[in-house]
Amino acid sequence: MSKTVQVSSVAEAYLELLAARGIDYFFGNGGTDFAPIVEAYANRFAKEETLPRPIPVPHEITAMAMAHGYTLVTGKPQVVMVHTLPGTANATGGVINAFRSNTPMLFTAGRTPITEGDLKGSRDGGIHWGQESFDQGSMVREWVKWDYELRPDADLEGVVDRALAISQSEPAGPVSLTLPREVLAKSLEEFTYNESPRMTAADAIMPPPDLIHKAALALASAKNPMLITQDSGRDPEAVQPLVDLAEVLGMPVFESRVCHLNFPQDHPLHAGSDVAGTLPDADVVVILEADVPWAPKRTGPNDNATIISIGVDPLFSNYPIRGYRSDLTLAGSPKPTLTALVEVIKQIGVDTHAVDNRTTIWVAAREKRLASIAARAKAGKEQTPISKAYFSSELSKYLGDDTILLSELGLDTNQMEFTTPGTTYAGSPAGILGWAVGASLGAKLAAPDKTVICTLGDGSYTFGVPSAGHIVSKVQNLPVLFIVWNNGIWNAVKSAAKNMVPDGVAVATDTWAFTNLDQECKYEMYCQASGGYGERVDDPAQVPAAIERALYAVQVEKRQALLNVIGA
Numbered sequence: 001m002s003k004t005v006q007v008s009s010v011a012e013a014y015l016e017l018l019a020a021r022g023i024d025y026f027f028g029n030g031g032t033d034f035a036p037i038v039e040a041y042a043n044r045f046a047k048e049e050t051l052p053r054p055i056p057v058p059h060e061i062t063a064m065a066m067a068h069g070y071t072l073v074t075g076k077p078q079v080v081m082v083h084t085l086p087g088t089a090n091a092t093g094g095v096i097n098a099f100r101s102n103t104p105m106l107f108t109a110g111r112t113p114i115t116e117g118d119l120k121g122s123r124d125g126g127i128h129w130g131q132e133s134f135d136q137g138s139m140v141r142e143w144v145k146w147d148y149e150l151r152p153d154a155d156l157e158g159v160v161d162r163a164l165a166i167s168q169s170e171p172a173g174p175v176s177l178t179l180p181r182e183v184l185a186k187s188l189e190e191f192t193y194n195e196s197p198r199m200t201a202a203d204a205i206m207p208p209p210d211l212i213h214k215a216a217l218a219l220a221s222a223k224n225p226m227l228i229t230q231d232s233g234r235d236p237e238a239v240q241p242l243v244d245l246a247e248v249l250g251m252p253v254f255e256s257r258v259c260h261l262n263f264p265q266d267h268p269l270h271a272g273s274d275v276a277g278t279l280p281d282a283d284v285v286v287i288l289e290a291d292v293p294w295a296p297k298r299t300g301p302n303d304n305a306t307i308i309s310i311g312v313d314p315l316f317s318n319y320p321i322r323g324y325r326s327d328l329t330l331a332g333s334p335k336p337t338l339t340a341l342v343e344v345i346k347q348i349g350v351d352t353h354a355v356d357n358r359t360t361i362w363v364a365a366r367e368k369r370l371a372s373i374a375a376r377a378k379a380g381k382e383q384t385p386i387s388k389a390y391f392s393s394e395l396s397k398y399l400g401d402d403t404i405l406l407s408e409l410g411l412d413t414n415q416m417e418f419t420t421p422g423t424t425y426a427g428s429p430a431g432i433l434g435w436a437v438g439a440s441l442g443a444k445l446a447a448p449d450k451t452v453i454c455t456l457g458d459g460s461y462t463f464g465v466p467s468a469g470h471i472v473s474k475v476q477n478l479p480v481l482f483i484v485w486n487n488g489i490w491n492a493v494k495s496a497a498k499n500m501v502p503d504g505v506a507v508a509t510d511t512w513a514f515t516n517l518d519q520e521c522k523y524e525m526y527c528q529a530s531g532g533y534g535e536r537v538d539d540p541a542q543v544p545a546a547i548e549r550a551l552y553a554v555q556v557e558k559r560q561a562l563l564n565v566i567g568a
């Protein structure tokens with residue numbers, strides 16, 4: 001059914017449409033290009049019309065990460081709008097993070113006025129020349145599924161509906177829409193659109209039955225199968241089918257890196273992340289939504305093993321180089337593909353005695369692994385600087401279904417056991433640092449009743465433009481607990497140098513250029529500056545009480561908190 005509304009401009013029609021399409025939030029970082037949007041918001045506020053709620057975010061890195069975090073929790077894409085060329089430049093890292101993590105998003109940027117004449121919206125400021133680009137969309141084109149610049153008198157509804165449908169179709173990802181100022185500013189008296197979107201997103205992808213059958217046969221007859229996943233839990237409904245597959249086969253599930261909860265970590269067949277001890281002996285290896293299932297320089301599968309790849313884009317076609325062997329390649333969304341595999345495996349039948357034996361072996365292996373994880377935490381209890389294993393294990397006591405933990409090189413998540421979908425997230429495979437601060441704020445916006453904990457390295461925190469994040473936390477009333485692991489160094493950079501040249505001069509002389517931060521930095525004061533609770537934690541004996549003080553600030557006082565943990 002169509003609907004006609006009174007509007008004053010194309011910008012207002014655009015906001016009407018976004019609201020009608022269920023967009024909750026419009027994360028904005030504006031400039032002169034926002035004039036039509038600002039005017040349209042004022043009009044709609046005055047008329048008390050529904051709107052995507054405007055969230056002003058004082059840095060693009062934060063805005064992009066907020067939209068990303070919100071979508072991780074809700075599955076619903078949101079809108080980000082940044083300022084022409086400068087905003088697009090600052091936001092590009094966030095677009096790349098969203099693209100590599102298959103996060104849907106309507107990324108938009110204004111465009112400096114195209115015309116020098118008298119049109120409404122034409123150039124009227126000195127900045128309008130220098131901020132023009134021949135092809136602004138090209139800045140993000142490699143990192144979006146579709147990009148377009150809105151033309152005068154374009155079919156606005158068709159453009160927006162198509163953008164949202166493409167963004168959410170598997171493999172999901174961001175789309176980009178450039179919005180020239182004159183186009184948005186153009187006067188319009190009424191706007192007619194369909195109440196339901198003109199097109200829907202393509203549904204889950206299903207591999208052909210004969211491939212499912214071949215994979216099921218290989219798995220049903222395997223003596224030593226294993227599965228490695230990274231991101232199948234992007235769809236929370238894929239968690240149970242993965243449990244079913246593991247159980248029907250007595251097959252261990254490894255997580256190469258946890259971006260989402262893929263498999264309950266308290267399950268007897270959860271095997272941790274270290275595949276090196278198992279991979280060379282496996283006869284069937286399933287790579288499920290994992291871009292880097294193992295490090296080829298360190299380990300690899302047996303030449304005789306059958307490798308089965310499953311994923312919405314199982315060969316990662318947008319990665320330039322990725323040379324993992326794949327004998328059976330199943331292009332399919334995890335939930336229906338795993339469900340179908342389990343059904344066919346049950347029809348074929350498995351050696352239940354062998355399944356029981358394997359399960360017993362993996363239960364014992366898991367207990368051994370957990371004992372050594374617990375021992376690491378215990379050994380670190382009194383260490384100064386504070387041990388990461390010890391701190392992480394203490395924090396894990398406060399985690400549950402009512403918490404969401406986001407991490408970016410912060411703590412040791414091996415010390416934590418996540419069991420429910422939606423309780424933990426990590427950054428994109430693209431690894432563009434600066435994600436966690438904003439993503440945590442977006443997660444809190446999406447789940448206001450949950451305690452959101454953001455754990456991140458001091459380097460990652462600095463990349464995340466904390467000044468902007470703390471302001472948004474305060475202004476939007478989003479109390480997040482930030483835990484900054486302050487080791488005073490970019491350890492990842494030092495380790496990379498050490499690993500590449502273990503017998504080099506840097507190791508011999510303990511000289512590490514480009515790796516040092518400042519362990520004396522009072523990161524807690526950034527949070528205090530925005531009215532939050534801040535504490536420097538350098539005494540291991542104070543760890544449990546410090547965590548409780550910070551949680552009290554967040555949960556009871558409803559203000560943000562930051563623990564600056566002086567760690568090893």
Ligand SMILES: Cc1ncc(C[n+]2csc(CCOP(=O)(O)OP(=O)(O)O)c2C)c(N)n1
Nearest residue numbers: 409431432433457458459460489490491492
């Ligand atoms: C935007 C960006 N710049 C640089 C890097 C390279 N990089 C990867 S890890 C890292 C250091 C991160 O430091 P921190 O968060 O303190 O964690 P640590 O390495 O100490 O564990 C850097 C600079 C990156 N991934 N992203």
